[in-house]
Amino acid sequence: MAASANKLPETDAPIKLSADHVGMVFQRDGKTTQVLRDVNLQVAPGEFVCILGPSGCGKSTLLSTMAGFLSPSSGEVKIDGELVTGPSPRRIFVFQERGVFPWLTVEGNIAFGLFKLSRLERDRRIAYYVKLVGLEGFEKAYPSELSGGMKQRLEVARALAVNPDMLFLDEPFGALDSITRLTMRRELLRIWEAERNTIIFVTHDIDEAVQLADRVAVMSDRPATIQQIVTIDIPHPRDLSSPRYLELRNGIFDQLGLAHKV
Amino acid sequence: MQLSLNSFLPLSLRVRLRPIAFIAALLIAWQIAVSRSPVHILPGPSEVVGGIVDLIRHGLLLKYIVASLFRVTWGFLLAACLAIPIGLHVGWHRRAEMALNPLIQIFRPISPLAWIPIAILWLGVGDLSSIFLIFLGCFFPLLLTAINAVQNVPAVHANVARNFGLSPAAVVYRVLYPAVVPQLIVGLRITLGVAWLVVVAAEMIAVNSGLGFLIVDARNAGNRYDLVVAGMVIIGLIGLLLDLGMRSLERVKSLRWSYSED
Numbered sequence: 001m002a003a004s005a006n007k008l009p010e011t012d013a014p015i016k017l018s019a020d021h022v023g024m025v026f027q028r029d030g031k032t033t034q035v036l037r038d039v040n041l042q043v044a045p046g047e048f049v050c051i052l053g054p055s056g057c058g059k060s061t062l063l064s065t066m067a068g069f070l071s072p073s074s075g076e077v078k079i080d081g082e083l084v085t086g087p088s089p090r091r092i093f094v095f096q097e098r099g100v101f102p103w104l105t106v107e108g109n110i111a112f113g114l115f116k117l118s119r120l121e122r123d124r125r126i127a128y129y130v131k132l133v134g135l136e137g138f139e140k141a142y143p144s145e146l147s148g149g150m151k152q153r154l155e156v157a158r159a160l161a162v163n164p165d166m167l168f169l170d171e172p173f174g175a176l177d178s179i180t181r182l183t184m185r186r187e188l189l190r191i192w193e194a195e196r197n198t199i200i201f202v203t204h205d206i207d208e209a210v211q212l213a214d215r216v217a218v219m220s221d222r223p224a225t226i227q228q229i230v231t232i233d234i235p236h237p238r239d240l241s242s243p244r245y246l247e248l249r250n251g252i253f254d255q256l257g258l259a260h261k262v
Numbered sequence: 263m264q265l266s267l268n269s270f271l272p273l274s275l276r277v278r279l280r281p282i283a284f285i286a287a288l289l290i291a292w293q294i295a296v297s298r299s300p301v302h303i304l305p306g307p308s309e310v311v312g313g314i315v316d317l318i319r320h321g322l323l324l325k326y327i328v329a330s331l332f333r334v335t336w337g338f339l340l341a342a343c344l345a346i347p348i349g350l351h352v353g354w355h356r357r358a359e360m361a362l363n364p365l366i367q368i369f370r371p372i373s374p375l376a377w378i379p380i381a382i383l384w385l386g387v388g389d390l391s392s393i394f395l396i397f398l399g400c401f402f403p404l405l406l407t408a409i410n411a412v413q414n415v416p417a418v419h420a421n422v423a424r425n426f427g428l429s430p431a432a433v434v435y436r437v438l439y440p441a442v443v444p445q446l447i448v449g450l451r452i453t454l455g456v457a458w459l460v461v462v463a464a465e466m467i468a469v470n471s472g473l474g475f476l477i478v479d480a481r482n483a484g485n486r487y488d489l490v491v492a493g494m495v496i497i498g499l500i501g502l503l504l505d506l507g508m509r510s511l512e513r514v515k516s517l518r519w520s521y522s523e524d
Contacts, residue, residue: 069421089427098418103440112436113426162426 016166016198017043017066021075023223024061034223035061039075041217041226045165046196050209052252053219059202060170062224066200067093067168079166089113091166092159096175099155100143106130107139109154113162129157132191149180153187160191166198173208185211189236206256210249211238218255228255305488310495313488322476327500330461330472333389337396338457345401346446349408354438359409366405374399374460378467392464392472399460400453407449411442444512451508458501473497 024036035058043049053059064070066077068087077084079091087093092113100109107126114122130139133153143151152172159167172188173181185208192199203209209216216230230252234244289307296306305313317323352358374395381391415438423437465474473493480489 067425069424087421087425089425093421093425095418095422098416099422101419101422101437101440103443112422115428115432 014045015042015081016045016047017041017077017079017200019062019066019075019077022062022065022072022077023074024058024065024070025073036065036072037223037225039225041229043198043200045198048192048199048201048212048214050213050216051200051202051219052206052209052216053204053224054221054256055204057219057221058224059204059219062219063093063168063170063200063202067091069093089162090164091168092162092164093168093170094155094159094172095170096152096172100151100158102143105140105142106135106146106154109143110158110161112158125161129161132160132194133157133187147180148176149184152176152184156188156191160195160197164197166200169199169201171202171204174203181208186237188212193236206249206252207240210245210252211240216252218252230255305491309488310491313486313492314496317476317489317492323496326471326473326476327496329469330465330474331500333392333464333472334396334454334457334461337393337461338400338454340393341397341400341404341453341457342450345404346408349405350412350438350442352405353409353412359413366402370402370406375463378464381464382468387468387470389469391468392461395464395468396457396460399456403453403456404449407446407453408442411445411449412438414445415441447508447511451505451512454504454508455501458497458504462497473500 019039019041022036022039023034026033026035039062041049051059051062061070065072066084068077068084068091071085101112104112107130110126110129111122114125117125126139130136133156135150135153135157138146138150143154146154156167156172173184176184189212201209201212210232213232216232217226218228218230219225220227230248232248234242234248238245293306293308296304314323317326352362377395377398378391381394385391385394419437419441420433423433428436461472462474462477465472466478469475470479473496477490477493480486480493
């Protein structure tokens with residue numbers, strides 16, 4: 001039913017990001033913990049990939065490694081064919097809303113990464129991305145005056161404003177209530193369809209992964225590796241009660257060894 | 263009477279009048295208690311007011327206030343100019359903090375008053391000694407405030423700055439500095455209160471002007487307890503004004519973020 005190869009669907013497609021035999025070992029209090037083991041993943045330009053796994057399995061570690069905040073203990077991560085050695089403004093990491101700067105207004109936050117641009121261009125980008133994420137009227141507001149969902153959209157706007165090729169999102173909607181979370185997913189897809197960045201999205205929510213991604217990489221428990229990559233072959237907007245949606249979702253449930261009943 | 267007053271005055275004014283009315287009631291009670299007491303153990307409010315008028319008439323009140331404020335200003339500013347940059351650096355570099363912390367913890371519990379003999383030995387009787395004592399009283403609290411302030415900056419904020427490609431210098435003035443300012447302002451406010459406490463004590467020993475000197479001198483030269491209490495009242499009022507001034511800094515909008523959050 002789903003492609004289980006770790007390769008891309010089309011073999012000749014260009015590769016945006018490739019993780020090859022990535023392993024990560026942490027030393028703490030004299031104990032050695034293997035967090036990641038032989039992770040292999042290739043992502044195409046403009047693709048939306050979800051990394052799905054239980055809490056604490058190491059998927060955030062994998063994302064930080066791909067973004068260049070951590071260096072892998074073994075293996076390598078390449079983006080556009082170049083070895084990743086550190087973070088770069090070409091690829092922005094979006095934290096849960098904690099990443100917005102509380103001392104800057106909405107405008108100030110969006111302008112944070114635009115310090116190399118002319119004032120005119122900066123103002124144009126601010127106006128564009130304020131509108132894109134639906135924060136018009138809040139340009140002068142401080143984050144403490146915004147709701148959790150608005151802060152999250154602000155952080156996405158700040159990331160997009162520097163025109164990155166890639167976005168890394170680490171459970172970005174985890175702290176939001178379930179209704180806001182649904183709205184935010186729709187918003188993210190709308191923005192992605194407009195901007196077509198490559199997105200790697202970490203989540204522990206099976207439905208979220210199946211609703212958003214082109215492909216879902218299902219992680220195992222520690223030491224984490226990718227068990228399976230599921231291609232979600234449903235066009236957007238996705239019908240959450242269609243047989244194909246339920247089939248794919250149930251397949252991942254089984255893959256993670258979860259029961260279908262509560 | 264009570265009812266009609268309530269209906270005439272707006273609520274905000276009534277709330278503001280409440281502490282004034284309470285102080286007035288206490289003053290009246292004080293006056294009555296003193297006039298009925300068979301022994302003279304405390305001057306009444308009218309004598310204290312007489313004492314203040316006496317000081318004004320001799321041109322001493324303003325002179326002593328200026329002398330005390332002069333010492334506080336210099337001691338406090340010197341401590342702030344040294345302790346804050348040192349504290350920010352020490353807090354930022356973990357190893358420096360580990361190296362210096364024991365020394366700081368040894369010096370910190372020594373009351374600045376314990377330094378009085380050494381201050382007089384080194385700097386003689388005069389302004390320098392009392393400025394030095396105020397400096398000591400302010401230096402360690404401000405140093406610890408600055409160290410803690412840096413260590414409380416969330417790692418997420420530093421990572422965001424790295425991700426957007428800021429130079430190390432830009433990380434300091436665009437992220438570190440705004441993140442610590444609100445905590446520093448709280449520390450400065452509390453420390454200014456300490457400085458005001460120390461100046462009075464220092465002036466009792468090391469100099470022959472200022473409000474602390476006024477209190478000791480009034481007792482020594484003829485048991486003028488009206489002047490002693492007048493000095494205490496003036497010290498209290500100026501302390502209140504200093505605190506109000508520092509509090510108004512906390513209300514600056516771009517600095518207010520940390521107080522309004524959560």
